[in-house]
Amino acid sequence: MSTMAVPEVAVAPVDEGFWTRTRKAGAVLLALGLLGAVLFGTLATDQQARFTLSEDAAGAALEVNGTLGAILFGVVTIAAGAGVLAGLPKRWFTLVLGVGLVAFVLSFLCWQVSAAPAGQNFMPLVNIIRGTFILALPLIFGALAGVLCERSGVVNVAIEGQLLMGAFSGALFGSISGNVWVGLVAAAVGGAFISLLLAVFAIRYLVDQVVMGIVLNLLAVGVTGFLYERLMQTDAQRYNSAPRFSNWEIPLLSDIPVLGPALFRGNIFLYLGLLLVLVIHIALFRTRWGLRTRSVGEHPTAADTLGVRVLGVRYRNVLLAGLVAGIGGASYTLALYSFTKNMIGGKGFIALAALIFGRWSPTGALLAALFFGFADQLATYLGAINSVIPSQFLAMLPYLATILAVAGLVGKVRAPAADGKPYIKG
Amino acid sequence: MEPGEIHALLGENGAGKSTLMNVLYGLYQPDEGEILVDGRPLKLKGPSDAIAAGIGMVHQHFMLVPVFTVTENIMLGAEQVRGGIAGFLDRRRARRGVAEVSERYNLRVDPDAVIEDLPVGVQQRVEIVKALTRDVDLLILDEPTAVLTPQETEELLAVMRSLKAAGKSIVFITHKLGEVKAIADRITVIRRGKTVGTASPDASRDELAALMVGRSVRLTVDKSPATPGKPILEVTGLVVDDDRQVRAVDGVDLTVHAGEVLGVAGVQGNGQTELIEAIMGLRPVLAGSVTLDGQPVKGWSTKKVLRAGVGYVPEDRSVDGLVKEFSVAENLVLDIYDRPPFGTGLALKPDAIAKSAQERIEQFDVRTSSAGAPVGTLSGGNQQKVIVARELSRPLKLLIAAQPTRGVDVGSIEFIHSQVIRERDHGTAVLLVSSELDEVIGLADRIAVMYRGRIIGVVGPDTPREEIGLLMAGITPDAVAGGGATASTPGAVTDGPATPAAEGTGSEDEA
Numbered sequence: 001m002s003t004m005a006v007p008e009v010a011v012a013p014v015d016e017g018f019w020t021r022t023r024k025a026g027a028v029l030l031a032l033g034l035l036g037a038v039l040f041g042t043l044a045t046d047q048q049a050r051f052t053l054s055e056d057a058a059g060a061a062l063e064v065n066g067t068l069g070a071i072l073f074g075v076v077t078i079a080a081g082a083g084v085l086a087g088l089p090k091r092w093f094t095l096v097l098g099v100g101l102v103a104f105v106l107s108f109l110c111w112q113v114s115a116a117p118a119g120q121n122f123m124p125l126v127n128i129i130r131g132t133f134i135l136a137l138p139l140i141f142g143a144l145a146g147v148l149c150e151r152s153g154v155v156n157v158a159i160e161g162q163l164l165m166g167a168f169s170g171a172l173f174g175s176i177s178g179n180v181w182v183g184l185v186a187a188a189v190g191g192a193f194i195s196l197l198l199a200v201f202a203i204r205y206l207v208d209q210v211v212m213g214i215v216l217n218l219l220a221v222g223v224t225g226f227l228y229e230r231l232m233q234t235d236a237q238r239y240n241s242a243p244r245f246s247n248w249e250i251p252l253l254s255d256i257p258v259l260g261p262a263l264f265r266g267n268i269f270l271y272l273g274l275l276l277v278l279v280i281h282i283a284l285f286r287t288r289w290g291l292r293t294r295s296v297g298e299h300p301t302a303a304d305t306l307g308v309r310v311l312g313v314r315y316r317n318v319l320l321a322g323l324v325a326g327i328g329g330a331s332y333t334l335a336l337y338s339f340t341k342n343m344i345g346g347k348g349f350i351a352l353a354a355l356i357f358g359r360w361s362p363t364g365a366l367l368a369a370l371f372f373g374f375a376d377q378l379a380t381y382l383g384a385i386n387s388v389i390p391s392q393f394l395a396m397l398p399y400l401a402t403i404l405a406v407a408g409l410v411g412k413v414r415a416p417a418a419d420g421k422p423y424i425k426g
Numbered sequence: 427m428e429p430g431e432i433h434a435l436l437g438e439n440g441a442g443k444s445t446l447m448n449v450l451y452g453l454y455q456p457d458e459g460e461i462l463v464d465g466r467p468l469k470l471k472g473p474s475d476a477i478a479a480g481i482g483m484v485h486q487h488f489m490l491v492p493v494f495t496v497t498e499n500i501m502l503g504a505e506q507v508r509g510g511i512a513g514f515l516d517r518r519r520a521r522r523g524v525a526e527v528s529e530r531y532n533l534r535v536d537p538d539a540v541i542e543d544l545p546v547g548v549q550q551r552v553e554i555v556k557a558l559t560r561d562v563d564l565l566i567l568d569e570p571t572a573v574l575t576p577q578e579t580e581e582l583l584a585v586m587r588s589l590k591a592a593g594k595s596i597v598f599i600t601h602k603l604g605e606v607k608a609i610a611d612r613i614t615v616i617r618r619g620k621t622v623g624t625a626s627p628d629a630s631r632d633e634l635a636a637l638m639v640g641r642s643v644r645l646t647v648d649k650s651p652a653t654p655g656k657p658i659l660e661v662t663g664l665v666v667d668d669d670r671q672v673r674a675v676d677g678v679d680l681t682v683h684a685g686e687v688l689g690v691a692g693v694q695g696n697g698q699t700e701l702i703e704a705i706m707g708l709r710p711v712l713a714g715s716v717t718l719d720g721q722p723v724k725g726w727s728t729k730k731v732l733r734a735g736v737g738y739v740p741e742d743r744s745v746d747g748l749v750k751e752f753s754v755a756e757n758l759v760l761d762i763y764d765r766p767p768f769g770t771g772l773a774l775k776p777d778a779i780a781k782s783a784q785e786r787i788e789q790f791d792v793r794t795s796s797a798g799a800p801v802g803t804l805s806g807g808n809q810q811k812v813i814v815a816r817e818l819s820r821p822l823k824l825l826i827a828a829q830p831t832r833g834v835d836v837g838s839i840e841f842i843h844s845q846v847i848r849e850r851d852h853g854t855a856v857l858l859v860s861s862e863l864d865e866v867i868g869l870a871d872r873i874a875v876m877y878r879g880r881i882i883g884v885v886g887p888d889t890p891r892e893e894i895g896l897l898m899a900g901i902t903p904d905a906v907a908g909g910g911a912t913a914s915t916p917g918a919v920t921d922g923p924a925t926p927a928a929e930g931t932g933s934e935d936e937a
Contacts, residue, residue: 283512286514286515287507287512287513287514287515288505288507288513288514288515289513291498291501291502291505291515292502292503292505294491294494295491295494295502298491298492298493298494299489299490299491299492301489302488302489302490302491302499302502303491303502303503304453304472304473305451305453305473305483305485305489306473306474306477306489306502306503306504306556307472307473307474307477307503307504308502308503417492417493425453
């Protein structure tokens with residue numbers, strides 16, 4: 001009886017007049033460029049802005065006069081904006097947009113770095129890049145967990161809980177056994193435990209998936225908080241002193257200037273995260289598993305009529321998501337800190353935003369996570385050089401960007417069609 | 427079923443045809459009874475067992491993933507893979523398989539096209555190719571012609587004949603008598619879940635219809651010539667978008683006079699839904715104007731439109747027409763619950779509502795256990811009668827009826843049709859939208875054909891079906907005179923020329 005939306009009438013695309021989506025983006029870029037060239041150019045000082053290729057002020061650096069740099073990069077942004085406005089070919093759009101935005105950020109940095117107190121007007125690129133990745137890491141794992149779940153049609157709001165449970169059980173079992181690998185496996189199992197609850201209630205008992213996700217987050221906070229106080233705080237030596245993965249230098253790659261020390265002297269989680277992005281991306285779009293996963297997330301009835309076991313696929317993917325998020329949680333407790341109450345602190349929700357920002361694709365999610373990580377790192381850096389910009393303002397920007405993205409202002413965002421809809425046979 | 431046979435399963439809506447076939451395809455489990463294939467009983471746990479047994483099905487609502495390509499849809503569930511457990515998709519081989527099958531049976535599809543960009547007729551072809559690549563011997567087609575233009579239907583029939591020639595058996599589920607007579611080798615008629623008879627295609631339409639309904643029915647509507655009065659509804663240059671912000675109504679001009687039925691014919695999805703919703707104030711009007719009895723309705727709320735004397739029978743009764751959990755009585759006053767005698771500002775008057783409901787139920791022959799029964803428990807036909815009863819209980823200037831008899835049994839269709847004509851004879855202007863061409867021809871005094879958001883022709887009710895059919899496919903009489911043979915390719919708008927060879931096969935068989 002339902003009227004299926006059959007795209008029979010492929011009428012001409014919406015007539016937006018002159019202000020197409022592309023042109024609007026161009027106009028925004030143009031405005032940003034003007035802001036950079038004029039405002040940042042005026043505020044910047046005549047000091048050199050140094051971007052050192054190391055972890056401190058020493059060594060080789062890219063140098064530019066502050067005022068000149070701010071104006072120059074601002075002009076680049078203006079040019080990019082004007083190009084988009086004038087109607088560049090479509091295939092150039094993403095590239096030009098990217099160049100424009102990067103130039104705007106550089107214009108901003110020229111101002112900030114040159115205006116920093118004497119002796120501090122340098123930016124150590126290695127630190128910035130490394131920090132970006134470290135801050136993005138839990139987001140990457142979390143967003144991948146989201147991709148796995150939601151591509152099969154189960155909304156995963158429980159990423160936060162999965163990360164937290166992973167961090168907790170990684171710390172606990174790592175400490176008890178004294179073995180990092182045991183901790184890693186336990187973390188994955190911990191994340192999968194939250195996933196199992198999500199799967200059973202969402203798939204078997206058809207509980208609203210968003211509500212279930214929120215409840216599971218609260219459950220994870222409660223359970224880990226309780227055990228933390230009862231167990232870890234009473235005997236931290238025994239229960240909350242997990243061994244940590246050391247940093248591994250990758251031969252050859254670690255000798256690349258800037259990128260080498262920033263990325264290839266990291267720990268297992270960094271490598272694992274990047275590898276998983278690649279593997280899941282290929283698997284999702286190139287393999288049988290991926291085709292079935294996507295079909296179940298888009299049109300489960302169609303998949304069912306072709307003999308794909310819809311519920312089976314969903315169970316498997318939700319559990320896989322838990323494993324991934326659990327490992328993401330361990331990237332805290334088995335590499336950086338010991339466990340503390342509610343230590344994920346909302347990163348799971350930001351991962352959800354990265355998932356949406358990245359349009360439900362693993363590589364998109366990676367880029368979104370890096371963007372959030374960079375903004376985070378920049379806020380820290382600006383705090384350190386006593387910038388006039390309040391760091392809270394910068395910390396807000398990623399979420400503003402997410403709202404714009406989710407509102408559909410940055411390209412078309414389309415969730416899997418059956419995302420969040422339980423499948424009931426017949 | 428015999429090999430190489432086309433077996434039509436004929437029955438009214440809700441007679442149990444689709445349920446039977448879903449059992450046969452393993453989607454539903456039978457409560458009792460068994461299925462025999464080649465003499466052996468078959469136990470189907472799911473569709474994959476059915477596929478393995480050589481049974482394929484083209485569902486009424488297509489089972490295609492809209493964002494996948496044709497090849498991806500076809501390979502799904504039976505993927506050819508390389509690389510061991512990694513299971514990399516072998517798209518090249520799959521594409522070759524698609525090309526091979528579409529070549530062999532003359533079903534032109536582009537393996538790399540994305541489903542949501544394809545017209546319905548082509549999507550159906552993809553469904554058939556999908557079944558054929560799985561080497562089925564028995565193909566079930568569930569109401570395949572419901573969404574097709576008459577020309578696309580002709581093409582489908584030709585495809586069915588060529589499949590038959592290749593030794594495939596086909597179960598053809600439908601409630602359209604003409605198609606059955608044109609193609610079937612054997613006809614089984616189902617009524618209320620039981621087989622009530624078999625017939626040969628030589629049986630007359632009246633015989634088949636009587637078998638289907640259980641008594642003889644009139645297939646035509648008795649009506650006197652219309653006596654049109656002044657214009658009631660005037661639509662000029664109307665432009666409306668659909669939910670996806672795609673232009674759905676693109677400059678429509680319409681006038682409906684008092685005392686006439688204007689029928690809007692067209693294949694579903696050509697903007698009819700949006701046209702009506704815009705008139706009712708349910709959808710923003712981007713350009714153009716709508717006037718009702720001389721007054722512009724721009725910016726009116728739906729409530730105001732209704733109160734101005736417009737009756738509205740919506741297209742999808744379960745979504746827009748009724749609150750299923752509410753009782754029949756409550757549904758009968760959904761439009762005037764706040765007016766005396768049914769309500770006074772704050773409170774409802776249950777007695778008045780119940781009393782009026784009782785009258786309506788008798789007057790409109792609604793079969794329900796009681797006025798207090800939830801309307802969702804009624805059959806489709808009776809639910810529709812509740813809506814008609816509600817809308818015709820007010821003094822009307824204009825009645826808008828969208829697909830008024832979709833999913834309704836033949837007995838109720840007759841009744842609803844007679845009510846529409848009665849309303850017309852009272853001097854109400856009627857705007858009828860239906861994708862059933864027979865209904866439009868039977869009821870309308872003038873027929874407007876809608877195609878791709880425009881009215882491409884307004885013709886009299888005695889215009890030949892074929893001509894209206896061509897209009898529904900977007901082909902105006904001048905184009906036919908000029909273009910001759912190309913007229914047979916309505917589905918090919920985005921698909922290049924369709925299959926002239928299929929037509930050839932068809933006419934040979936007929937000869």
